[in-house]
Amino acid sequence: MQTTELLDRTVSLLYPQRCLRCDDLVEYDDLFCESCPERIAEPIVLPFSHNMAGVASVYEYKGWGRKLVWAIKEGSPKRVRYILGYEMRNLLDERWNEVGFNAIVPVPVTESKLETQGFNHAELLAKPLSILMDIPIYPYALARSWNSLTQRDLGKVDRKENAELSYKAGLTNGLTGKTILLVDDLLTTGCTLAACADRLLDSGAAKVYGLTAAATLSR
Secondary structure (H helix, E strand, O other), rough: OHHHHHHHHHHHHHOOEEOOOOOOEOOOOOOOOOOOOOOOOEEEEEOOOOOEEEEEEEEEEEEEEHHHHHHHHOOOHHHHHHHHHHHHHHHHHOOOOOOOOOOEEEOOOHHHHHHHHOOOOHHHHHHHHHHHOOOOOOOEEEEEEEOOOHHHHHHHHHHHHHHHHHHEEOOOOOOOOOEEEEEEEOOOOOOHHHHHHHHHHHOOOOOOEEEEEEEEOOO
């Protein structure tokens, strides 16, 4: 057991973990209590007309699904990230079991946000997936433009334009011809995934699939 996990488990003895749905006490390795189902609905496979090979999300972005996303954005305890990693891996096995993924690429954040919060939440999701799938992460394959705007503050048309300007290819050595799993926390309009996929395909990737923890279905 790693030191950080041992510390987390020790702290949980003083501050027990709680169910993400009903707030009852749960064991350290659980997100939900026995009375609450882990999924309200089936995993979401989204229709996508862009040049991505497929897009899927584990949860709908509402209720406790929203809680999960915000836990991720805030750095979430390691147990949350790893349980989500298992859920994301299960979704891949259910839907794209025949796909031979070669690399995982997290959607990047701006350098200023990375300096402020100290982590990229998409990379936090990618790490347990990398371990479970035995596939390397390429955290610098994409880069974020310094002057890009926050997507949540924009309308649908502006989101598309902003996303196209916000992402650029980074260190893509070794990605030529590979099938890439592009990972992010939340899918709203799909503009971010589409722009990132464009950069990866332009850099020589063979196919790009998108996987997020949650999706807004009202889009």
